[in-house]
Amino acid sequence: MLDEPWTLSPSVALRPEPFGALAYHFGNRKLSFLKRPELVAVVRGLGDAPDVRSALVAAGVPDAQHDAYAAALEGLAATDMIRPRTEVPA
Template structure:
C-alpha cells in the first residue's frame, strides 16, 4: 500500500517509543526493527499522528514551515514503509 499523507495514520500498537536526548528510539515488537528519530519535531509528529486527521495535518500542527513539510512527510512515509506507523482502522 502506498503512503498517502492525507490519510489517517497512527503509531503501530506494536511499537514502543523511548525518548532519548537526541530524539527517540522506536522499537517494533513484531518485526524487531529499531528506528532512530534524530529530530524532536519528527518525534512530535509521530506521537501526534493518532490525534490528527492526517499525516499532513500532524506535520502542519507541529509548526513545520511549508518549505520543509515535504521532508517530514517523506520521513513519516518511510516509517509507514517499515510498519512503525499504520493507517488508522488497520
C-alpha cells in the same frame, strides 16, 4: 500520504532520547532512530490528527518541509512503525 490518516503501530514503543527518540517494533524487532524532536512530535500526534498534514502543522513543521517529513514517514511506514488509520478521531 499528507492528506491521509496514519497512526503509530500498536506494536511500537517510543523511547525519548536527547536527539529525539528510539522507535522499537516488538513484532518485527526493527529499531528506528527519530533524530528530530519535531519528527517525534509528528509521530506521537498522528493518532490524534485527522491527517498527516494536520500532525505536521500541530508539531510546528514549516510547510516547505512537509515533503521531507512525508518521506521520513514513508520510511517508517515501510517497516510498520506507523500504519494507515481506518478511524478518524472525533
